[in-house]
Amino acid sequence: MIELTGVSKSFGDQLVLDEVDFDVRVGETVALLGSSGVGKSVLLKHINGLLQPDSGEVVVDGMNVRHLPRKELAELRSRIGYVFQNGALFDSENVYENIKLGITDETCAADENYCHDRVTQCLKLVNLAADTASKYPAELSGGMRKRVGIARAIAGQPRYLLYDEPTSGLDPVNADIIDSLVGKLQEELGVTSIMVTHDVRGAFKVADRLALLHEGRIIAMGTPNDFMTSKEEAVRQFLERDFDMTRSWFELESGDSGENGH
Amino acid sequence: MSSLTIDPRRYVGRFALSSASHVGRVSYLVLEMLRGLREWKIWAPRALGLANDIGYGSLFIVMLTAAFAGAVTSVQTGYQFTATIPVYFAAGVIVESIILELGPVLTALILAGRIGARYAAELGTMRVTEQIDALESLGRSSVSHLIIPRVVAGTLLVPVLVVFASVVGVGSGWFAAKSSLDISYADFVFGARYFFRPWDAWYAMIKSFFFGLAITLVPCYMGFTAKQGAEGVGKATTSAVVAASVLILFLDALLAKLLLE
Numbered sequence: 001m002i003e004l005t006g007v008s009k010s011f012g013d014q015l016v017l018d019e020v021d022f023d024v025r026v027g028e029t030v031a032l033l034g035s036s037g038v039g040k041s042v043l044l045k046h047i048n049g050l051l052q053p054d055s056g057e058v059v060v061d062g063m064n065v066r067h068l069p070r071k072e073l074a075e076l077r078s079r080i081g082y083v084f085q086n087g088a089l090f091d092s093e094n095v096y097e098n099i100k101l102g103i104t105d106e107t108c109a110a111d112e113n114y115c116h117d118r119v120t121q122c123l124k125l126v127n128l129a130a131d132t133a134s135k136y137p138a139e140l141s142g143g144m145r146k147r148v149g150i151a152r153a154i155a156g157q158p159r160y161l162l163y164d165e166p167t168s169g170l171d172p173v174n175a176d177i178i179d180s181l182v183g184k185l186q187e188e189l190g191v192t193s194i195m196v197t198h199d200v201r202g203a204f205k206v207a208d209r210l211a212l213l214h215e216g217r218i219i220a221m222g223t224p225n226d227f228m229t230s231k232e233e234a235v236r237q238f239l240e241r242d243f244d245m246t247r248s249w250f251e252l253e254s255g256d257s258g259e260n261g262h
Numbered sequence: 263m264s265s266l267t268i269d270p271r272r273y274v275g276r277f278a279l280s281s282a283s284h285v286g287r288v289s290y291l292v293l294e295m296l297r298g299l300r301e302w303k304i305w306a307p308r309a310l311g312l313a314n315d316i317g318y319g320s321l322f323i324v325m326l327t328a329a330f331a332g333a334v335t336s337v338q339t340g341y342q343f344t345a346t347i348p349v350y351f352a353a354g355v356i357v358e359s360i361i362l363e364l365g366p367v368l369t370a371l372i373l374a375g376r377i378g379a380r381y382a383a384e385l386g387t388m389r390v391t392e393q394i395d396a397l398e399s400l401g402r403s404s405v406s407h408l409i410i411p412r413v414v415a416g417t418l419l420v421p422v423l424v425v426f427a428s429v430v431g432v433g434s435g436w437f438a439a440k441s442s443l444d445i446s447y448a449d450f451v452f453g454a455r456y457f458f459r460p461w462d463a464w465y466a467m468i469k470s471f472f473f474g475l476a477i478t479l480v481p482c483y484m485g486f487t488a489k490q491g492a493e494g495v496g497k498a499t500t501s502a503v504v505a506a507s508v509l510i511l512f513l514d515a516l517l518a519k520l521l522l523e
């Protein structure tokens with residue numbers, strides 16, 4: 001359970017989040033939509049305490065992230081996988097070491113065999129060849145880096161996953177693979193996810209609910225169906241561009257609540 | 263941007279405030295480090311790797327500097343000495359200036375450029391590319407993973423490098439003294455022994471230890487708090503080298519006052 005109540009955040013005199021209320025239930029996948037620069041990444045960083053709110057509360061798993069002592073915060077963070085928008089891979093370590101650092105459990109991380117198997121498994125999940133493991137981040141393409149970032153985030157088998165645009169910059173095939181990975185983690189392991197995305201089609205496919213961040217507030221939150229039928233001006237505007245495509249897809253799949261199209 | 267009037271009081275005030283906030287945040291960082299020392303399984307192997315790296319990498323430039331410094335000290339001492347002062351006095355002056363001052367200070371200043379700039383740039387880049395956030399997001403302590411290994415490696419290595427520097431400096435000093443002062447080996451050794459006290463060596467080591475802290479801690483802090491892209495990293499790097507160098511000179515004066523008087 002992730003719960004934000006009245007979270008405000010400004011940088012200098014720029015108010016980015018204005019008393020945001022936002023909640024994600026256990027086992028749910030929520031897609032967070034919003035135009036560029038609206039504060040989606042900022043919101044996501046509040047959830048694992050990389051940013052602290054100016055006011056308001058962030059509660060994850062019943063723990064108030066804002067007032068958590070260091071040790072508990074570290075413990076909580078190890079249960080929350082975070083996929084950075086630009087990868088944020090450790091560039092002095094190779095892919096293997098990067099993903100291995102994602103294995104947060106101490107005993108597992110000390111077991112070389114386990115680590116090797118887990119890294120290989122994670123690479124496979126994000127559709128990367130096993131020989132990528134020995135490469136350095138600088139030797140990878142943008143999309144490959146993004147997927148290594150995802151592999152690192154899931155390596156520690158977190159219960160929560162925060163994806164910051166996991167599919168942007170990926171070709172349609174790999175974007176679909178990542179979308180279904182999100183669905184698979186949810187179904188098989190009950191992972192709770194928030195996915196920031198510009199890919200409305202992908203969002204409709206994997207998310208149980210969608211949220212739209214606009215001018216510092218969540219102005220709409222609901223199922224894909226709610227969104228399709230929303231009368232809210234900002235929502236309609238946001239969906240406009242992808243509207244026809246999304247609607248035709250939605251009609252094709254209707255009945256299915258849009259969890260996983262494939 | 264509000265006004266362009268130059269009011270010195272404002273600058274002094276601002277400087278005092280920003281220094282105070284730096285000191286506050288560095289102290290906080292040190293506290294975090296002391297806490298992180300428990301996680302030796304994480305920092306020890308990294309520190310070892312880094313120490314290896316810095317040690318071999320810096321040895322040549324440190325010895326080269328010391329060799330020149332020793333020779334020049336000898337030549338200049340020879341130039342200043344007149345026949346009325348016993349020649350073994352000169353040997354004492356040369357050896358003492360190298361061990362007490364030139365060895366530690368020159369080595370530290372060179373390393374402030376070499377190690378300090380590197381640390382600040384590394385950590386600054388990691389900060390602005392969100393690698394530090396990424397480490398934190400995995401529930402790992404960036405202090406234990408990144409800062410403690412660097413500070414430990416540097417702080418242990420600087421005294422070792424200073425020993426090398428002093429040995430080379432004294433050696434080259436003796437070599438140069440032979441011709442500039444026309445001093446015999448026996449006289450040189452006698453002079454050096456006559457003025458040398460064991461405490462001098464301790465003093466040099468204590469000094470080097472603090473220099474090591476200054477060279478590593480300040481740049482780590484600067485890099486860790488770097489802001490905004492390549493420019494921020496550049497700024498962090500230059501201010502790290504400047505601040506570390508100034509701190510070395512300040513510590514040099516302070517420790518001389520505290521330990522030698």
Ligand SMILES: Nc1ncnc2c1ncn2[C@@H]1O[C@H](COP(=O)(O)OP(=O)(O)OP(=O)(O)O)[C@@H](O)[C@H]1O
Nearest residue numbers: 011012016034035036037038039040041042043085
């Ligand atoms: N560390 C920071 N310091 C100052 N301003 C910041 C900082 N981080 C974000 N901002 C500002 O907050 C606003 C929201 O940024 P954010 O990165 O959350 O946007 P976003 O919604 O993720 O956009 P995009 O879809 O392009 O990634 C931006 O206007 C940005 O300038």
Ligand SMILES: [Mg+2]
Nearest residue numbers: 040041085164
């Ligand atoms: Mg973003």
